[in-house]
Amino acid sequence: xxxxxxxxxxxxxxxxxxxxxxxxxxxxxxxxxxxxxxxxxxxxxxxxxxxxxxxxxxxxxxxxxxxxxxxxxxxxxxxxxxxxxxxxxxxxxxxxxxxxxxxxxxxxxxxxxxxxxxxxxxxxxxxxxxxxxxxxxxxxxxxxxxxxxxxxxxxxxxxxxxxxxxxxxxxxxxxxxxxxxxxxxxxxxxxxxxxxxxxxxxxxxxxxxxxxxxxxxxxxxxxxxxxxxxxxxxxxxxxxxxxxxxxxxxxxxxxxxxxxxx
Amino acid sequence: xxxxxxxxxxxxxxxxxxxxxxxxxxxxxxxxxxxxxxxxxxxxxxxxxxxxxxxxxxxxxxxxxxxxxxxxxxxxxxxxxxxxxxxxxxxxxxxxxxxxxxxxxxxxxxxxxxxxxxxxxxxxxxxxxxxxxxxxxxxxxxxxxxxxxxxxxxxxxxxxxxxxxxxxxxxxxxxxxxxxxxxxxxxxxxxxxxxxxxxxxxxxxxxxxxxxxxxxxxxxxxxxxxxxxxxxxxxxxxxxxxxxxxxxxxxxxxxxxxxxxxxxxxxxxxxxxxxxxxxxxxxxxxxxxxxxxxxxxxxxxxxxxxxxxxxxxxxxxxxxxxxxxxxxxxxxxxxxxxxxxxxxxxxxxxxxxxxxxxxxxxxxxxxxxxxxxxxxxxxxxxxxxxxxxxxxxxxxxxxxxxxxxxxxxxxxxxxxxxxxxx
Numbered sequence: 001x002x003x004x005x006x007x008x009x010x011x012x013x014x015x016x017x018x019x020x021x022x023x024x025x026x027x028x029x030x031x032x033x034x035x036x037x038x039x040x041x042x043x044x045x046x047x048x049x050x051x052x053x054x055x056x057x058x059x060x061x062x063x064x065x066x067x068x069x070x071x072x073x074x075x076x077x078x079x080x081x082x083x084x085x086x087x088x089x090x091x092x093x094x095x096x097x098x099x100x101x102x103x104x105x106x107x108x109x110x111x112x113x114x115x116x117x118x119x120x121x122x123x124x125x126x127x128x129x130x131x132x133x134x135x136x137x138x139x140x141x142x143x144x145x146x147x148x149x150x151x152x153x154x155x156x157x158x159x160x161x162x163x164x165x166x167x168x169x170x171x172x173x174x175x176x177x178x179x180x181x182x183x184x185x186x187x188x189x190x191x192x193x194x195x196x197x198x199x200x201x202x203x204x205x206x207x208x209x210x211x212x213x214x215x216x217x218x219x220x221x222x223x224x225x226x227x228x229x230x231x232x233x234x235x236x237x238x239x240x241x242x243x244x245x246x247x248x249x250x251x252x253x254x255x256x257x258x259x260x261x262x
Numbered sequence: 263x264x265x266x267x268x269x270x271x272x273x274x275x276x277x278x279x280x281x282x283x284x285x286x287x288x289x290x291x292x293x294x295x296x297x298x299x300x301x302x303x304x305x306x307x308x309x310x311x312x313x314x315x316x317x318x319x320x321x322x323x324x325x326x327x328x329x330x331x332x333x334x335x336x337x338x339x340x341x342x343x344x345x346x347x348x349x350x351x352x353x354x355x356x357x358x359x360x361x362x363x364x365x366x367x368x369x370x371x372x373x374x375x376x377x378x379x380x381x382x383x384x385x386x387x388x389x390x391x392x393x394x395x396x397x398x399x400x401x402x403x404x405x406x407x408x409x410x411x412x413x414x415x416x417x418x419x420x421x422x423x424x425x426x427x428x429x430x431x432x433x434x435x436x437x438x439x440x441x442x443x444x445x446x447x448x449x450x451x452x453x454x455x456x457x458x459x460x461x462x463x464x465x466x467x468x469x470x471x472x473x474x475x476x477x478x479x480x481x482x483x484x485x486x487x488x489x490x491x492x493x494x495x496x497x498x499x500x501x502x503x504x505x506x507x508x509x510x511x512x513x514x515x516x517x518x519x520x521x522x523x524x525x526x527x528x529x530x531x532x533x534x535x536x537x538x539x540x541x542x543x544x545x546x547x548x549x550x551x552x553x554x555x556x557x558x559x560x561x562x563x564x565x566x567x568x569x570x571x572x573x574x575x576x577x578x579x580x581x582x583x584x585x586x587x588x589x590x591x592x593x594x595x596x597x598x599x600x601x602x603x604x605x606x607x608x609x610x611x612x613x614x615x616x617x618x619x620x621x622x623x624x625x626x627x628x629x630x631x632x633x634x635x636x637x638x639x640x641x642x643x644x645x646x647x648x649x650x651x652x653x654x655x656x657x658x659x660x661x662x663x664x665x666x667x668x669x670x671x672x673x674x675x676x677x678x679x680x681x682x683x684x
Contacts (some may be wrong), residue, residue, distance in 0.1 A: 084570060169648050170651075174649050176641075181638065189640070217543060217642060220639070222642070
């Protein structure tokens with residue numbers, strides 16, 4: 001534990017000075033500035049930000065995560081020549097990457113909100129946006145680490161990361177649409193809840209849609225979704241699935257990392 | 263306190279002096295707890311046509327009050343007329359009656375009778391103004407009446423359920439009625455018209471009603487101007503009617519699974535212009551309508567700005583602003599017999615080489631996703647997803663599913679500004 005903290009502290013120092021992390025923070029800062037300062041309505045700014053968060057955060061976390069782990073291979077090998085616990089080292093690196101990454105984008109949105117949002121209304125929306133974005137960062141960095149531990153070839157690893165992103169961000173929705181078309185004669189509401197809860201990007205998107213009451217557009221389905229995600233049970237299940245998306249890849253990659261012959 | 267007493271003495275002086283001078287034409291009867299005439303029913307009994315009855319501040323619970331003479335009833339300092347949740351309060355059966363300045367409370371909820379705060383039954387030239395209606399089943403009810411005016415009333419109900427809540431202003435078989443400057447809250451339908459001709463509804467405010475802010479059926483040649491309809495369960499419904507004019511109204515936040523800014527069903531030869539639709543689930547829902555001109559309206563942040571069913575023909579949508587709606591136009595067919603021209607669409611991304619203010623590339627307001635949603639409402643959970651955006655882009659380049667004829671061939675490059683362009 002002590003060792004992990006030490007590595008974590010070192011990694012955070014290291015990552016936060018990474019120029020891409022700084023650029024990432026500035027990107028969100030400028031987007032946030034443009035949206036909060038120029039759109040009169042904070043809710044509208046949140047919806048636009050959410051669209052950006054849902055696309056950018058998964059792909060940046062995936063690419064940054066896998067490149068970072070590939071690049072710190074020499075550091076890892078050097079560390080492993082010492083008699084230290086592999087698990088602590090790995091978790092240290094994981095949290096040392098994810099925490100600065102989340103902090104940088106969260107600060108990038110939070111500062112323009114403080115500076116430019118009028119009347120600080122709808123603070124809960126901002127908190128929700130940040131929680132969802134942070135959860136997505138944790139999920140996709142975990143997946144990226146899993147890929148780069150299992151795949152030594154850098155090009156292949158990056159390819160995999162991109163594939164995963166494409167699958168979850170784009171193709172998955174296409175599959176849902178197919179399901180809707182093929183099984184149109186059946187009541188699909190529960191299936192839809194199941195399908196959308198298993199994809200972290202869709203889950204995040206739907207939680208947000210429901211928060212901003214866009215579910216009113218969906219008629220019956222919307223009402224079913226509202227009931228589910230508005231209830232305590234729904235919230236617990238959503239959190240549970242997001243946690244699974246974080247814990248499972250970390251567990252698998254820690255296992256591979258412990259056994260891997262560097 | 264002193265001011266009130268001063269007001270009272272002044273009023274009595276004025277009234278008594280008036281009594282002396284105008285004795286020849288009409289009597290004035292004062293109803294108050296202190297005057298010899300303590301009940302409104304008694305006052306009406308002794309009154310003759312043309313008389314004025316002044317009701318002083320106080321509490322009157324007299325059950326049903328039947329006004330069967332051509333008189334004027336005026337409340338001073340908000341007298342409260344309480345129906346005690348039992349039956350009707352005022353029933354007017356004479357022409358030329360005027361009622362103003364009263365606070366009318368608690369007409370009884372009934373499943374058999376439509377008990378109203380004030381009912382006008384087969385009369386003409388009546389005037390109901392400056393009253394306050396609180397917790398009535400129906401507030402104002404006009405049946406088979408004509409040339410009446412309802413103005414400056416404040417009507418507030420208690421939201422219950424649709425089945426045991428009545429309408430704010432209810433008209434049945436009426437002609438030439440004008441309804442101005444009223445505020446109607448928390449009833450079933452704010453304003454309800456059935457078989458009305460030549461109604462003029464102006465500058466009313468209808469909010470938080472359980473069903474429709476305004477609901478009218480079989481009502482020809484009516485005009486609606488400068489009204490605000492906000493947060494009503496289902497917005498405004500207009501059905502089976504011709505020659506309707508709706509101008510400068512504001513439809514706001516009628517937001518819910520079955521809410522509409524306006525729901526139009528079987529309407530023809532009507533005009534909807536200069537209205538604002540903001541944050542409604544559906545701005546205008548159009549079914550079975552023909553020859554409607556929708557012109558110079560603003561549609562902002564609605565779920566659907568316009569839902570146009572394929573059984574509508576010959577409608578014209580001209581010079582409207584469509585800004586930040588989730589869907590601008592949706593329809594349920596590949597055919598289209600309506601015209602869209604010279605509108606501003608915030609999602610238009612074309613160019614204007616010859617600088618005439620109109621884009622050179624036609625705009626297709628119906629997106630692929632809106633067609634999918636029309637067929638499969640469940641797929642709406644994919645809203646805002648990347649896949650859907652890609653689909654829409656692909657479809658806008660090569661239309662396969664969306665109606666090819668539904669295009670705006672002259673989309674405006676800039677928003678139509680109300681002040682300079684209208």
